[in-house]
Amino acid sequence: MIVAFEGVALLHTYPENNISTKQQAASETVGEVIDRIGFGRFQRRLMWICGASWAADAMEVLLIGFAVPSLMADWGLSREQGGLLTSLLFAGMLLGAWFWGQFSDYTGRRFSFVTTIGIDSFFGFLSALAPSFPVLLVLRFFTGFGVGGTLPVDYAMFSEYLPTRHRGRHLVYLESFWALGTVAAAALAWLIIPQFPEIGWRYLLAASALPGLIVFWIRRAMPESPRYLLIKGDADGARQVLQRVAQENGVNLYIGTLAVEAAHTQVPLRTIFTRQYLSQTLMTTLVWFSLSLAYYGVFTWLPSIFRAQGFALLPVYQNTFLLALAQLPGYFSAAWLIEVVGRPRTLGLYLLGSAAATYVFAVVSNATDIVLASALMSFFALGAWGVLYAYTPELYPTSARGTGMGWAGGVARIAGIMAPLLGAWLLDVALTLALTTYAVAFAVAGATALILGRETKDRPLSEVAPS
Numbered sequence: 001m002i003v004a005f006e007g008v009a010l011l012h013t014y015p016e017n018n019i020s021t022k023q024q025a026a027s028e029t030v031g032e033v034i035d036r037i038g039f040g041r042f043q044r045r046l047m048w049i050c051g052a053s054w055a056a057d058a059m060e061v062l063l064i065g066f067a068v069p070s071l072m073a074d075w076g077l078s079r080e081q082g083g084l085l086t087s088l089l090f091a092g093m094l095l096g097a098w099f100w101g102q103f104s105d106y107t108g109r110r111f112s113f114v115t116t117i118g119i120d121s122f123f124g125f126l127s128a129l130a131p132s133f134p135v136l137l138v139l140r141f142f143t144g145f146g147v148g149g150t151l152p153v154d155y156a157m158f159s160e161y162l163p164t165r166h167r168g169r170h171l172v173y174l175e176s177f178w179a180l181g182t183v184a185a186a187a188l189a190w191l192i193i194p195q196f197p198e199i200g201w202r203y204l205l206a207a208s209a210l211p212g213l214i215v216f217w218i219r220r221a222m223p224e225s226p227r228y229l230l231i232k233g234d235a236d237g238a239r240q241v242l243q244r245v246a247q248e249n250g251v252n253l254y255i256g257t258l259a260v261e262a263a264h265t266q267v268p269l270r271t272i273f274t275r276q277y278l279s280q281t282l283m284t285t286l287v288w289f290s291l292s293l294a295y296y297g298v299f300t301w302l303p304s305i306f307r308a309q310g311f312a313l314l315p316v317y318q319n320t321f322l323l324a325l326a327q328l329p330g331y332f333s334a335a336w337l338i339e340v341v342g343r344p345r346t347l348g349l350y351l352l353g354s355a356a357a358t359y360v361f362a363v364v365s366n367a368t369d370i371v372l373a374s375a376l377m378s379f380f381a382l383g384a385w386g387v388l389y390a391y392t393p394e395l396y397p398t399s400a401r402g403t404g405m406g407w408a409g410g411v412a413r414i415a416g417i418m419a420p421l422l423g424a425w426l427l428d429v430a431l432t433l434a435l436t437t438y439a440v441a442f443a444v445a446g447a448t449a450l451i452l453g454r455e456t457k458d459r460p461l462s463e464v465a466p467s
Contacts, residue, residue: 027256027257027258027259028256028257028258028259029258029259029460030160030226030227030230030238030242030258031164031227031460032460033242033253033255033258034161034162034163034242034245035163035164035165036251036253037163037242037245037246037249037251037253038163038249038251039162039163039166039170039249040248040249040250040251041248041249041250042161042244042245042248042249043161043162043166043170043249045248046157046158046161046222047158047170047173047174049215049218049219049222050154050157050158050174050177051173051174051176051177051180052177052211052214052215052218053117053120053150053154053211053212053215053219054150054151054154054174054175054177054178054181055177055178055180055181055184055211056117056120056121056181056208056209056211056212056215057120057147057150057151057178057181057212058177058178058179058180058181058182058184058185059181059184059185059188059207059208059211060089060120060124060143060147060208060209060212061089061147062181062182062185062186062299063185063188063189063204063205063207063208064085064086064089064140064205064300065086065299065300065301065302066185066186066188066189066193066204066320067189067200067201067204067205068082068085068086068201069082069193069197070193070196070197070198070199070200070201070204071085071201073197073198074198074199074201075133077133079424079427079428080421080424081133082420082424083300083420083421083423083424084137084420084421085133085136085137085140086296086300086416086420087416087417087418087420087421088137088140088141088144089140089141089143089144089147089416090144090296090413090414090416090417090419090420091141091144091413091417092140092141092142092143092144092145092146092147092148093144093145093147093148093151093409093413093416094144094148094410094413094414094416094417095144095145095148095410096116096144096145096146096147096148096149096150097148097149097151097152097405097406097407097408097409097410097412097413098148098406098407098409098410099145099148099149099406100112100116100148100149100150100152100153100402100406101149101152101153101156101402101403101404101405101406101407101409101410102269102402102403102406103149103402104152104153104156104402104406105399105400105401105402105403108224108225108228108229108232109153109156109157109160109224109225109228109402110157110222110223110224110225112149112153112402113153113154113157113219113222114216114219114220114222115149116146116147116149116150116153117146117150117212117215117216117219118146118212118216119142119143119145119146119149120143120146120147120149120150120212121146121209121210121211121212121213121215121216122146122209122213123139123140123142123143123145123146124143124146124205124208124209124212125205125206125209125210125213126139127139127140127143127205127209128202128203128204128205128206128209129202144413148409148410148413151405151409152402152405152406152408152409153402153405154174155171155174155389155392155393155405156225156393156401156402156405157222157225158170158171158174159171159393159394159401160225160226160227160228160398160401161225161245164458164459164460165458167390167394168335168338168339168343168390168394168457169335169336169338169339169390170335171386171389171390171393172331172334172335172338172386172387172389172390173331173335174389175331175382175385175386175389175390176327176328176331176332176335176386178327178382178385179324179327179328179330179331179382180328182324182327183321183324183325183327183328185204185208185324186320186321186323186324187321188203188204188207188208189204189320190318190320190321192204192207223241223244224237224241225241226238226239226241226242226245227398228398229241230258231398231399235258238258239255239258242255243255269400269403269407271396271397271399271400271403272396272400272403272404272407277395277396277400277404279452279454280395280396280454281404281407282452283448283449283452283453283454284392284395284404284407284408284411285407285408285411286444286445286448286452287347287351287388287445287448287449288388288392288408288409288411288412288415289411289412289414289415290415290441290442290444290445290448291351291381291384291385291388291412291415291441291442291445292411292412292413292415292416292419293415293418293419293422293438293441294354294358294381294419294438294439294441294442294445295381295385295419296415296416296419296420297419297420297422297423297426297434297437297438297441298358298377298381298423298435298438300419300420300423301420301423301424301427301434302320302323302374305427305431305434305435306319306320306370319371319374322371322375323374323375323377323378324378326375326376326378326379327378327379327381327382329379330350330378330379330380330381330382330383330386331382331383331386333383334346334350334383334384334386334387335386337349338386338387338390338391338457339457342455342457343387343390343391343394343453343455343456343457344391344449344450344453344454344455345450345453346387347384347387347388347391347446347449347453348446348447348449348450348453349446350380350381350383350384350387350446351380351384351442351443351445351446351449352442352443352446352447353376353379353380353383354377354380354381354384354439354442354446355439355440355442355443355446356439357373357374357376357377357379357380358373358377358435358438358439358442359435359436359439360373360376361373361374361377361435362431362432362434362435362436362439363432381442384445391453391456392404392405392408393405394456394459395454395456422437
């Protein structure tokens with residue numbers, strides 16, 4: 001069913017658009033208007049705004065893994081207490097993903113887009129000043145509440161401004177900013193922890209909060225998603241936002257009648273479990289859970305894993321920094337493949353590659369082989385993350401896109417809560433057992449993507465893969 005809203009002419013079209021006024025009088029969707037506007041300055045600016053917060057979020061999540069050894073030395077914590085600290089962060093991310101994903105579908109993207117990064121950065125900075133371990137646990141929980149909301153809302157927002165033919169690879173490019181945050185986290189740990197082995201964790205947590213505070217100020221100028229405005233009946237507001245995007249991109253065009261897919265009568269959370277979307281929700285649930293369990297299980301304890309393999313303190317941070325750099329070509333290669341062979345196949349390939357590399361990482365003993373295997377693991381795992389973040393918002397309609405991303409993110413956070421605690425136990429038993437367990441989780445995620453995944457390449461964002 002299509003619902004149309006009457007519009008008026010705003011600007012003349014460029015002759016090269018080759019679309020007559022009579023043709024333009026027919027109704028068109030927001031996606032079709034964005035396709036005519038094309039990818040330009042507005043989308044590049046939005047990608048950098050979202051990307052900066054993603055880098056900041058990566059620092060918030062991953063720096064705690066570097067900070068735990070310093071915390072254990074400063075406050076005399078056990079490995080299990082260090083794992084609890086990470087699990088509380090993911091518990092906050094779980095609540096944040098489910099809350100903010102649905103909240104953005106009910107109230108709009110913009111408020112959540114601004115508020116989540118503010119919560120994330122504010123409590124992240126307070127964490128650096130925590131006077132005791134219980135207080136730090138509470139502060140990291142609320143930091144996670146902000147981080148958990150940033151991830152689904154950013155992807156819903158950015159995807160709704162992207163032209164169809166640019167959507168897949170630029171959503172992967174956005175995810176690549178996580179690698180930049182990982183590189184920054186590894187570099188800061190490398191510089192700070194050896195110099196301040198006991199209190200360095202405070203400097204790390206303070207540094208991770210500063211980029212987010214800057215991004216919070218910049219985000220306030222972003223408009224609401226025109227797709228969201230239209231499904232809520234604000235055709236004039238949607239048209240004004242589209243005109244703003246066109247003007248910023250240097251494009252003149254006529255925007256006539258706007259059409260929107262009929263809003264679902266169910267609440268967004270119920271929508272993603274209807275028969276039309278159930279297989280897609282099952283697939284994303286299994287893949288997000290398994291990938292998160294493996295990724296956070298390895299990377300939360302990566303410094304400890306390297307130490308268990310015989311590396312001294314400085315080589316631990318050097319190797320972690322190299323692994324972070326290996327993530328960048330993983331993202332860029334995935335961004336190319338996702339448009340060549342499609343979403344599910346690329347996702348499955350990179351997940352199975354992660355499984356193979358992680359198993360090799362578990363069984364080799366030579367220092368060079370350990371670094372190469374771990375670099376390949378990092379390459380494939382982060383490429384898989386890039387594809388998954390690009391793929392998931394394409395599986396749901398505008399009225400439930402934030403909820404769908406929030407559900408997937410929440411499932412990932414459940415795995416994130418489990419991973420540090422499971423890792424602490426497995427590492428106490430045997431390093432090989434821990435890494436083999438995570439290799440199996442990667443393999444399960446890859447098989448699920450290949451068996452249940454539905455192709456969305458070249459489809460308008462308003463269309464989803466049939467169940």
